[in-house]
Amino acid sequence: MSSIRCRQLCKTFKQGDEIITGLDHVDIDIEEGEFVCLSGPSGSGKTTLLNAIGGLDTPDSGEIHMGDIRIDRLERGPLADMRLHHIGFVFQSYNLIPVLSARENVEFVMQVQGVPAAQRSRKSLEILREVGLEGMENRRPAQLSGGQQQRVAVARAIVTHPDLVLADEPTANLDSVAASHLMDLFVELNQHHRITFVIATHDKRVMSYARRLIKMQDGKIISDEPQ
Amino acid sequence: MLVDVGLRLAWRNLWRHWRRTWLTVGAMIFSNGLLIFAMSLQFGSYDMMIDNSLHAYSGHLQLQHPRYLDEPKMRYALDNVAAIAERLRRELSLDSISARAAGFALASSEERSYGLQIVGVDPVHEPLVSTLPGLVKQGRYLKPGAAGEIVIGAVLARNLKISVGDELTFLGSGFDDSFAAGIVTVVGIFESGMADLDRALAQVELGYFQDVFAMQDRGHSLIVRARNIDDVESLQAQVKALLESNQDISLRHWEELQPGLRQAIQADMASNSFMYVVLVVLVAFSVLNTQLMSVLERTREFGTMMALGLQPARLSRLVMLETALMTALGLVLGIAVGLVVNLYLSRVGFSYPGMDEVALKFNLPERIYPAISLASMTLGPAAVAIGSLLAALYPALRLYLLTPIEAMRAV
Numbered sequence: 178m179s180s181i182r183c184r185q186l187c188k189t190f191k192q193g194d195e196i197i198t199g200l201d202h203v204d205i206d207i208e209e210g211e212f213v214c215l216s217g218p219s220g221s222g223k224t225t226l227l228n229a230i231g232g233l234d235t236p237d238s239g240e241i242h243m244g245d246i247r248i249d250r251l252e253r254g255p256l257a258d259m260r261l262h263h264i265g266f267v268f269q270s271y272n273l274i275p276v277l278s279a280r281e282n283v284e285f286v287m288q289v290q291g292v293p294a295a296q297r298s299r300k301s302l303e304i305l306r307e308v309g310l311e312g313m314e315n316r317r318p319a320q321l322s323g324g325q326q327q328r329v330a331v332a333r334a335i336v337t338h339p340d341l342v343l344a345d346e347p348t349a350n351l352d353s354v355a356a357s358h359l360m361d362l363f364v365e366l367n368q369h370h371r372i373t374f375v376i377a378t379h380d381k382r383v384m385s386y387a388r389r390l391i392k393m394q395d396g397k398i399i400s401d402e403p404q
Numbered sequence: 405m406l407v408d409v410g411l412r413l414a415w416r417n418l419w420r421h422w423r424r425t426w427l428t429v430g431a432m433i434f435s436n437g438l439l440i441f442a443m444s445l446q447f448g449s450y451d452m453m454i455d456n457s458l459h460a461y462s463g464h465l466q467l468q469h470p471r472y473l474d475e476p477k478m479r480y481a482l483d484n485v486a487a488i489a490e491r492l493r494r495e496l497s498l499d500s501i502s503a504r505a506a507g508f509a510l511a512s513s514e515e516r517s518y519g520l521q522i523v524g525v526d527p528v529h530e531p532l533v534s535t536l537p538g539l540v541k542q543g544r545y546l547k548p549g550a551a552g553e554i555v556i557g558a559v560l561a562r563n564l565k566i567s568v569g570d571e572l573t574f575l576g577s578g579f580d581d582s583f584a585a586g587i588v589t590v591v592g593i594f595e596s597g598m599a600d601l602d603r604a605l606a607q608v609e610l611g612y613f614q615d616v617f618a619m620q621d622r623g624h625s626l627i628v629r630a631r632n633i634d635d636v637e638s639l640q641a642q643v644k645a646l647l648e649s650n651q652d653i654s655l656r657h658w659e660e661l662q663p664g665l666r667q668a669i670q671a672d673m674a675s676n677s678f679m680y681v682v683l684v685v686l687v688a689f690s691v692l693n694t695q696l697m698s699v700l701e702r703t704r705e706f707g708t709m710m711a712l713g714l715q716p717a718r719l720s721r722l723v724m725l726e727t728a729l730m731t732a733l734g735l736v737l738g739i740a741v742g743l744v745v746n747l748y749l750s751r752v753g754f755s756y757p758g759m760d761e762v763a764l765k766f767n768l769p770e771r772i773y774p775a776i777s778l779a780s781m782t783l784g785p786a787a788v789a790i791g792s793l794l795a796a797l798y799p800a801l802r803l804y805l806l807t808p809i810e811a812m813r814a815v
Binding site: 274 | 416710
């Protein structure tokens with residue numbers, strides 16, 4: 178899997194009697210190893226686009242290709258496998274499993290993938306050290322600060338070295354220092370592991386890290402420029 | 405999902421709301437314990453009911469003329485009953501086999517007359533097949549070779565207004581349709597607690613009966629009592645093999661002799677089963693409530709897991725695993741509670757106010773003892789476990805309908 182190609186993506190939502198446009202004929206190509214930021218005000222369609230690319234939501238019309246695979250036509254099972262093996266997600270509200278420790282949260286995806294225990298343990302400790310959580314491996318999410326939880330979520334997203342990381346407002350709940358550390362980590366992973374990053378944000382500090390900035394409004398791409 | 409992560413996650417999920425989990429597990433423990441106790445008591449009372457009823461009079465097996473069961477007439481008799489009884493005792497190495505002959509007669513005292521069944525018995529072997537000889541409360545039981553003696557039921561004695569030492573005349577019809585009449589002395593009065601026997605049964609010595617009723621060496625039944633109720637089937641097969649060549653003898657199982665007993669047990673089982681089903685359904689609803697709440701409040705978390713690449717089937721398995729763990733806990737602790745209660749009651753017995761009347765009606769002792777068996781220990785808990793797992797199917801299957809994005813948007 179390498180590039181992402183979206184063609185004429187449309188998505189609407191019903192809110193009461195009102196029809197809200199999430200995506201309005203969006204065309205976008207993202208190449209392997211890119212570091213892309215999607216920006217725009219709330220309701221502009223950033224998260225909807227991320228969800229569509231990640232196979233979490235299906236568009237009303239249009240096509241989404243990931244390499245040679247057309248993911249908008251995949252059944253639930255193959256789509257779940259695609260997410261498991263190729264995509265890492267970082268959510269705004271961390272979404273860690275509260276009953277598992279930091280290390281177990283990071284190991285979770287690997288366990289589902291069937292990675293042997295010793296390898297899981299080694300990789301999870303390594304990645305937690307990399308995101309600055311050494312010594313906190315056995316803490317549960319409730320025992321970690323917001324920034325620390327977000328770093329666990331990032332570690333979980335990247336530990337399997339996915340082809341693509343989709344991050345939705347990853348710094349929204351972080352202070353500036355934590356946000357800056359997180360973005361440095363993303364850049365490093367992007368450069369050293371050629372992981373493609375697509376980040377939805379309206380945080381200008383985050384946008385400053387992007388090499389390509391796509392601005393959205395009312396479900397449409399209004400600008401797409403390299404940084 | 406791999407077993408290790410599934411187990412760990414399921415176990416920890418259980419204790420997120422430990423009060424709720426314990427309440428549900430508590431309901432399982434209570435119902436498992438109650439089911440074990442009730443079933444053991446039920447099976448125990450059935451065993452006693454069967455044993456007491458059969459030991460009182462009819463025995464476990466009877467050999468009769470093929471038509472005697474349906475038409476208990478004098479002429480449907482077996483030849484040479486004493487010799488057959490002796491042969492069976494020898495061949496089977498079992499003493500508890502006794503011959504009987506029976507007829508109907510009108511018995512009269514100085515003041516009153518009543519109809520009754522007179523039974524000729526072997527006084528040596530009758531106590532080995534029946535408890536009736538041991539239930540003589542006044543006087544004594546029959547002696548071997550003692551002609552002209554009779555023991556009667558307490559109600560009959562009251563009705564005839566006679567007591568031990570009084571004389572009684574009876575008039576009936578003999579084997580050859582001749583008059584059968586005799587004057588006998590009451591030597592004993594028994595109280596079996598069974599109304600039919602106490603009101604209308606009298607016993608005389610078999611030889612005397614055969615003389616008076618012109619039976620010669622004939623009798624109407626050979627009563628066989630097995631050492632244990634569990635031995636009845638094998639004993640039946642042995643007796644059948646021994647008498648294979650004799651077409652004039654029918655071997656009757658106690659269920660044929662006392663169909664009412666089996667029917668009473670089946671009726672009791674049916675009514676109790678209804679109560680058990682209600683209990684299992686209540687527990688199942690408790691599990692359904694717990695697991696449904698648990699699934700609903702974790703919808704976002706399930707959405708995250710699906711987003712990470714878990715198939716809905718794996719999430720369903722996780723919910724089923726949680727239920728299985730909860731059920732296993734309820735099962736183990738419930739069986740332990742049931743076992744402890746049963747072990748205690750199997751020593752001291754179980755009784756409740758007013759039970760003596762019920763016990764008398766069903767031919768039970770005043771205290772009943774639970775019968776601990778594999779069936780009584782496992783049937784109830786197995787039903788609770790199956791009910792609980794079935795109840796968890798609904799919340800588990802709901803996960804199939806979830807999409808990651810809808811689940812993660814859940815409040």
